[in-house]
Structure formats: C-alpha cells, structure tokens
Amino acid sequence: xxxxxxxxxxxxxxxxxxxxxxxxxxxxxxxxxxxxxxxxxxxxxxxxxxxxxxxxxxxxxxxxxxxxxxxxxxxxxxxxxxxxxxxxxxxxxxxxxxxxxxxxxxxxxxxxxxxxxxxxxxxxxxxxxxxxxxxxxxxxxxxxxxxxxxxxxxxxxxxxxxxxxxxxxxxxxxxxxxxxxxxxxxxxxxxxxxxxxxxxxxxxxxxxxxxxxxxxxxxxxxxxxxxxxxxxxxxxxxxxxxxxxxxxxxxxxxxxxxxxxxxxxxxxxxxxxxxxxxxxxxxxxxxxxxxxxxxxxxxxxxxxx
Ligand SMILES: [Zn+2]
Numbered sequence: 001x002x003x004x005x006x007x008x009x010x011x012x013x014x015x016x017x018x019x020x021x022x023x024x025x026x027x028x029x030x031x032x033x034x035x036x037x038x039x040x041x042x043x044x045x046x047x048x049x050x051x052x053x054x055x056x057x058x059x060x061x062x063x064x065x066x067x068x069x070x071x072x073x074x075x076x077x078x079x080x081x082x083x084x085x086x087x088x089x090x091x092x093x094x095x096x097x098x099x100x101x102x103x104x105x106x107x108x109x110x111x112x113x114x115x116x117x118x119x120x121x122x123x124x125x126x127x128x129x130x131x132x133x134x135x136x137x138x139x140x141x142x143x144x145x146x147x148x149x150x151x152x153x154x155x156x157x158x159x160x161x162x163x164x165x166x167x168x169x170x171x172x173x174x175x176x177x178x179x180x181x182x183x184x185x186x187x188x189x190x191x192x193x194x195x196x197x198x199x200x201x202x203x204x205x206x207x208x209x210x211x212x213x214x215x216x217x218x219x220x221x222x223x224x225x226x227x228x229x230x231x232x233x234x235x236x237x238x239x240x241x242x243x244x245x246x247x248x249x250x251x252x253x254x255x256x257x258x259x260x261x262x263x264x265x266x267x268x269x270x271x272x273x274x275x276x277x278x279x280x281x282x283x284x285x286x287x288x289x290x291x292x293x294x295x296x297x298x299x300x301x302x303x304x305x
Contacts, residue, residue, distance in 0.1 A: 022269040023053040025276035028225035032067040035229040047247035060086040072109035084114035090125035090133040111280040113141035114149030121154040142169030199233035211260040219271035
C-alpha cells in the first residue's frame, strides 16, 4: 500500500489547511475499519496533504490490534498503533488475551495500551467483565510503563475508581473522545489525565456543552482526534455523501477546538501536536516534514517508554 501524497489530486476537496503548516497528530483513527478497506492509501494521502502527518491507529480488539500494528509497520513514522480490547469485547477476554496484548505492546510501533475502559451505555459486555478487563489492561500498561488510551461512556464513577487506584503506576493516560460534564472533566484533570476531543464538539445536537469546557483543559494535556470513520463533524462545509469521517478532517476539528478555547489556531495546533508527541513518545517532528520545529522539550521515544 503506497501512501504517496503525489497520487492525490483531489486534496482540495477537503476543507483544511494546505500542507506545510504544523504537522497535526490524529490520536485516534480506526484505519483498520472495513470502511477504509477499499481506499486506505488515498485516505492516508489525503490526511497528509491536509497537514495530518501522524496518526495513531486505535486497536479495539486482539485482531484489530494486530491489524493496527501491521498498518503501522507498513507506514513507519506516519502511522503508530495502540493495542487493547474495547469494553464491548470484554466478555471474550481470557488470560491469553492479556498475554497477546503484552506481546503486541512490546513492539516498537505500539505506543499505548488501549482502547480500554468502561461503556455502560449499551453494555455489550456485562459490567463486571468490563471492570475486570479494564483494570487488567491498566495494570499491564503500568507494568510496561506505557500510556493508556481510555474509553468511558456512561460509567464515570466506576471508571474513575478503577483508574484512581492505578494511576500512580501509569506514565500518562488519555480519556479519548471526552463528551462528559464539567464535573467529570475536572475529576479527570485532577487525576492528571490527558483529554482527547473529537468532532463531537461540532455536533449542534449534543456537543455544544463541550465548547464551554475546552478552555478548562490545560493546553499541554489537550489532544485532538477524528475517531474516523465514526463521528463525522456535522458542520463540515462539504460533508462527504457517505458520511464517512476521515483523518483529513482533523484540521476542521482543530478550528472548532481553538475557537472554543479562545486561543489562536496555530497555538492550539502546536500545543496539541507537542502534547501528542510527548504522550505517545514520538520524538520530534516527522511525517509531512511540517514546518513546526521539533520542540526542544519533547523527550525521545526511549525517554517516555
Ligand atoms: Zn472509544
């Protein structure tokens, strides 16, 4: 699969920055999803042309984590991976699952444990299973001194309790796709967590409260993500007819986040990129050869693992 940017002639269809500005990091993109199977190379190329030079492919199951790792291996320096089991899959976890996750997590392309957490919204797995395997994955991350990529929906209290007990062993943790209340956000910030904001903030039906909350998040703990192919920003000027989200739309989310934070776009771009590179131990600037100089205070990958 070639991700050659020069293959892409329709990058101008994407309402984003031209390439050459700050290299953005999409910290959560489900590129192994079947909706990307037919045109993944184009999706990656469009993202890079839009200034999204680095993407972290979310692993949400064992098979998905292997696939994410394989993708990252094929696109060194552009794609990275996480390895974990989403709470929806907790019912199928066994001791072998954990051993396999450990194997994956020790590979250089895998930069975090997760996606793991609790989701009581639909309870696809029984809550006791969810809690058990969430705790186990957080403990694995602690053992390996790796950051964790976290998912929480309608489960704030239990989620916080499990995390609080194990927080000291973790180098860092991000609540991805945060959609909660002010009190929930404050509790996460008190635990020194990072916060991932998606295109949910663009949703006039259910995301507007996030616009008031973003300013509370210290810039060094704020990161941005598309969660593609899910959560297409609802206010894209030219939404794709199939309503598939893709990482090339990240600059649009950045615009909304910067406006909500009341800060200049470039400042938020630079800060979120720096936070993501530090969080995932990605070292200096890479990917599209963006103009942002490698921040001197970003430790090397080895320093954060
Ligand atoms: Zn999630």
